[in-house]
Amino acid sequence: MALQQAPGRRAFLGTAAGAALWLALGGMPARARAAQPAPAFVLPPLPYAENALEPVISASTMGYHYGKHHRAYIDNLNRLAAGTGLAGLPLEKIIAASAERADAVALFNNAAQAWNHAFYWHSLRPGGGGTPPAALRPHIEAAFGSVDACRKSLAAAATGQFGSGWAWLVMDGGKLRVVRTTNADLPLTKGMQPLLTIDVWEHAYYLDYQNRRADYVEAVIDKLLNWDFAAQNARV
Numbered sequence: 091m092a093l094q095q096a097p098g099r100r101a102f103l104g105t106a107a108g109a110a111l112w113l114a115l116g117g118m119p120a121r122a123r124a125a126q127p128a129p130a131f132v133l134p135p136l137p138y139a140e141n142a143l144e145p146v147i148s149a150s151t152m153g154y155h156y157g158k159h160h161r162a163y164i165d166n167l168n169r170l171a172a173g174t175g176l177a178g179l180p181l182e183k184i185i186a187a188s189a190e191r192a193d194a195v196a197l198f199n200n201a202a203q204a205w206n207h208a209f210y211w212h213s214l215r216p217g218g219g220g221t222p223p224a225a226l227r228p229h230i231e232a233a234f235g236s237v238d239a240c241r242k243s244l245a246a247a248a249t250g251q252f253g254s255g256w257a258w259l260v261m262d263g264g265k266l267r268v269v270r271t272t273n274a275d276l277p278l279t280k281g282m283q284p285l286l287t288i289d290v291w292e293h294a295y296y297l298d299y300q301n302r303r304a305d306y307v308e309a310v311i312d313k314l315l316n317w318d319f320a321a322q323n324a325r326v
């Protein structure tokens with residue numbers, strides 16, 4: 091099913107409509123199946139096995155992070171959206187409609203976290219890290235001076251985010267930037283195009299690294315970052 095496919099495809103990337111194809115997370119209308127309608131939102135499959143990111147991220151962490159936390163955001167979203175007319179809409183639409191609305195905080199948080207986690211899984215890959223694709227490097231050098239400086243900026247944002255949140259490489263007005271967001275917030279609400287993200291909620295690393303967030307961040311950047319995904323999202 092198209093909605094279940096991995097997002098690493100140039101065709102979808104960077105477009106709200108395209109992103110909706112994979113981030114709608116089963117955004118097909120609920121339909122009768124036997125006696126029970128299918129949920130409007132479904133947990134998208136991981137793009138790799140739960141143990142594929144070892145030893146940087148253990149299968150145990152993935153089991154909880156994907157299987158419990160990500161699933162809970164989807165389950166909450168189904169509960170919150172039921173009967174509102176929002177069920178099954180692309181997550182971007184729910185995020186845009188609920189951002190900064192005091193009466194829709196839970197809806198925003200769960201829709202945004204569903205989007206963020208799907209994006210995070212694709213921001214990582216087994217055997218990642220290394221050198222970004224040649225098409226992306228001039229943009230990195232223009233913005234940061236060097237690939238190494240870009241990595242350091244991302245690491246500083248991820249390590250320095252106080253409490254729960256996310257570090258992002260984004261395209262902002264045609265220029266690359268590193269930004270960080272708190273809790274469920276994401277660059278989409280600020281008009282920026284996310285290219286990559288690192289989850290720095292404690293649930294992302296505590297089983298493997300305990301309080302050593304900097305070690306998790308360094309290992310993710312060095313060994314897991316999916317620079318091809320970033321380049322595709324940047325459309326360079």
Ligand code: FE
Pocket residue numbers: 155159207289291293294
């Ligand atoms: Fe998380």
